[in-house]
Structures are given as C-alpha cells and as structure tokens.
Amino acid sequence: MRRRTSGLPVAMTLAALVLAGVLLDGSPSQGPRAPLALTSGLLGIGLAGAISRISRGGREQSRSDPEPPAAAAPPPDAASAPADAIAGTMSPVEHEPAAHAASWEAPGERELLMRVAARQLPLVERVLGVLDELEESERDAEHLAELFVLDQLVTRMRRDAEVLLVLGGRSASSVGGPVPLLAVMRAALAEVAEFDAISLGRIPTVAVRAELAAPLSHLVAEVIDAAAPDETAALRVDERCEGESLAVTVTGVRGGADLAVAHALAARLEVELDTTDPSRVTLNLPAGALVHPAACAAPTSPAGPAPHVLDTLPARQTGSPQQTERPVARVGGSGQRLVARPARRLAQERDS
C-alpha cells in the first residue's frame, strides 16, 4: 500500500509531462494539433522520419542535437538531398508529417528499421536457396515457369531489403574476390520487373570490388525500374570504359522518371548519377570501384566502345523473321504472369 501511494505522484507526473508534450507539439505557425491528427501525425512521422534519416546517410542524431525545423529546410532536391528525395516519393499525406520529423524522432528509429530489414534478409535469402534447389530438380516446364515467377518476386524482395540496409549505412560484405561486371549486370537484370525486355550492349571485361557488386546491381536495377516502368522494352543498357572509370548508361528513359531512390543509393555508393540528358541516365563508377582500372583504360577499338567483350546479356526481343514464338515465364511490374514472348539468345544486338 505504501508503495502504491509513493508511486502515484510519479505516475501522475509522467502523465502530466506526456500531456504537456502533446499540447506543446506543433510549430507556432500551425498551433496545437487535434488528437486524431496528432495520432496519425505520429505514425506518419515515425515512418517518414525514419526513412528520411536512413536515406540521409545514417548520421546519428542525438537528443541534444536536434535537426533544424523543417520549415527552414531548403526545397527537396533529388540530386543533392537524398533524404528529402526519399520523402518526396511518398504521398502528400505522408509527406507532410515527414517535414516535422526532426522534433519527433527517437534516436533509435534508424536502428530499429535496420534491425527489421536485417532480420528480413536472411529469410528472403533462405527462400531463394530453397527455390534454387527446387529449380535444380524441376523437370516440368510449367512448374519451372511458376518457380521462375516466384523466384523473380523474391529476388526483387531481396533487392528491396538490401537497398534499405545500404541506405541505412550498412556496408556490404567485402568477402570474396572481384566480381565480373557481367555478373553484376546479370544480377541487376534479375532484379527488375521486366528483365527479359532489356537490351544490353557489350560488357567490358572488368571486375568490381566485392563489396560494391550487390549494391551496384541494385542501383542499376533501381534506374531501370524507374526509367520506364511501363515501357521497359524501350530501354537499353550499355557499359563503357572511359579512361579508368566505367560508365553504365541506360537510354530510353521516360520523362519525369522518379529516380529518388536511385539518387540516394548512388550517393551512398559514391557513384555519380548523370541525368543531364533527360532521355538517359549514366552511372559513372570511379576507378576505385574497379579491381583493375587499367583494364578499363586499354585502347578501344574504333568498332566498339570496349576492346574486351566478355559476354552479352539476354537481349531485347527484337523482331526477326527467323524467330519462333516461345513461351516465357515472366512477371510484370504488377505481378501478373505473361507468356508467349519470343526469345532469341544467339543473335543478340552487338551494335553498341
């Protein structure tokens, strides 16, 4: 009984503090918010603010180091302010609370989101491992097609989980040797909605550092998916050595493409994203991203952009009189399965 009486003032004090905090919330220009709006605002702030902080580069914010008021912040600029660019991708209703995230964010939100993403990733990896085994032994074409559809959806989930971790500041594993650019581009293709509709040019025989391989494939996939979500077949991806650096160019970009996530990811990877030409997006990889930059600096042939051609990737299904219609298991951006798309593997485009 004695404990109860001594604890009551403490509880009342805490309740009063919480109530005071609620009533004092809001910028002077807006005034106190209604309880319902406050509740929804809190929810919105929690998510939007955390995403904003993640994309900002993982800088830790302590309680004693609050962000400046959102009202004084400059307008969102996708290229220079990835955090605002991320917030800009949300709907207006969600975006409004994000502007006030600074005063509401708890310092552990980023870590919490990172923890959830890190918890999700091994589950997705395990599903992909199971799919690998099922595909290995599957002999029925129809069943294999279904597995491919599932595989692609889960692969895209893995991309999302890993992008979240990269934006949150987690470094990718540097275990393993150099990864050929061909593998990086193939991994990127596996992560886009309409992977079989992309035309790719020649792949220089260069390799990227292990820790950059997966994030780079995610970045390429982000650009491809954002460039023309409804007309992916119009896209073309070329890789070109420029000095000791490497440029990956996606042409056929639709006007007004939302490249906010790509910009944030590129900033994280220290990859320059050139969008000066609205019809194309170029990823400029510095020489430091390549394992042997000198290989990229080899003299180029007048006939092509790079002297060493390792391979080409599945080309766009361009029309050809010799082509035969063959069913293709694929899944579009909305998740529907599409079939009966011609496939041509050998006569690929090599006019890059």
Add this chain to the structure above:
Amino acid sequence: MTASYAEGRHRPGRRVRSYVLTGGRTDASGVPEDATVVRVDGASARARDGSREHQALVACCEAPQTLAVLQRSVRLPLGVVRVLVDELVTEGVLRLMDPGAQPQELAELDRRLVNARRL
C-alpha cells in the same frame, strides 16, 4: 522437410538467377529430357556470339552428350540446360542425335554391364 528449412539448411540464393539465363523461357519441347546432342561442324565460331553458358555447352558437345552430363558440366538446372540446348539446336549449332544412337559413356556402361553379367 519443413524442419530442415526452419533450421537453415539451405544456402543463400544465387545472385544471378536461373531465369535470367533463359530470358524467362522454360519450354524446350524440341529437346527431350533424354536427348543426346552433338556439335555441328564449324559451330564453335558461331557459338562465340552466344552467352558464356552457350559457349560452355557447345564446348562440351564435341562428342555426343546427354543432357544429364551437360547439366553436371555447366552446373545449371536441367530445365535451364534444356532451354539453352534447344536454342542452340534451333540456331543450328547443336543437333539432336538419333534416339537409337548412344553417347560414348552409355555405350561404355553397356559394355561393362554385359561383362559383369558374364561373371
């Protein structure tokens, strides 16, 4: 099976997924599962235009090979190997052998089986 999944027996998924190698195709009705294929004369040069997997398959088919042997060689799912071989057959780089003809390793196995029965 469920328990083994929960225990994490499976490896992480590969980065380059199988469906990318075939462009999503799974139908290879032109190549039976028990087919034996062999490289066409002069096919090596034409195969250079293909992907790495195409080139590897063509390189393996100097002598007649079954799909099972090719699968072990290139370490890809059988369904993927069938699609790739089907494409190579369509392109005229590989050709299907007469179903009655046996590849070398099968002929050798038959010979050993006959010898074993004689014992």
